[in-house]
Amino acid sequence: MGKLAVSITNAKNDPDKATVGFVVANASVASGQETVVFLNVEGAYLGAEGYADDIHEEGFTPLKQLMEQFVEAGGTIWVCSPCFKKRGLNEEQLVGGATIVGGAKLVEFLSQGAACITY
Template sequence: MESSKLLIISTIGQENHEKATLPFVLATASQSLDVEVVMFLQSSAVVLAKKGEAEKVRAEGFAPLGELFDTFMDMGGKLYLCSPCIKERDIAPGDLVDGVQIGAAGTLVHEVMSADSVVTY
């Protein structure tokens, strides 16, 4: 497969375990095919990047989200969190797992324009 970049935007958090897990399933599958993957979490999805929160999400038929999250990061995935979304939820940078980055609309626009494909959840 030719080198390419996929941007995944997710807005679903712990309120729906299956929809919270699916973006990470796609991300890790894409990484296994040597696709560069960038994820941007918005809305309630930002909570998944708090220490210990992804481990609470388990969707029937899928690997636990905590494992998928770790695999995504270990395989070099880039993960951005919506800065207004974390502020709204009183999430401090120290509450977040290692390796995540905080971005606003400008960051998202840059990632959208530089990606070969964009998928939203």
């Protein structure tokens, strides 16, 4: 089994990139890859409960549904701790299935041979 990190740096500022990031992450986990989505920069907002509820890019499944499918399929969502805090968010607001982590956790995953793609 391979490893893939999908770094998502966008949210409502570019819903197309945020959505496609989760489309790719779902494809990865469905193909048996150990898959982590790392929500950072503006993408950290997606880690807050309710934020993605109204994001629906034309031609794609709604983002909230993509996120839920990813977690249900065994994918992991990590939210950048300083990015989340900078945006005035806290752990009580965290979306189900997500964990707040520091950059060292992502570096550890990447050092184990994971490929990384960024949206």
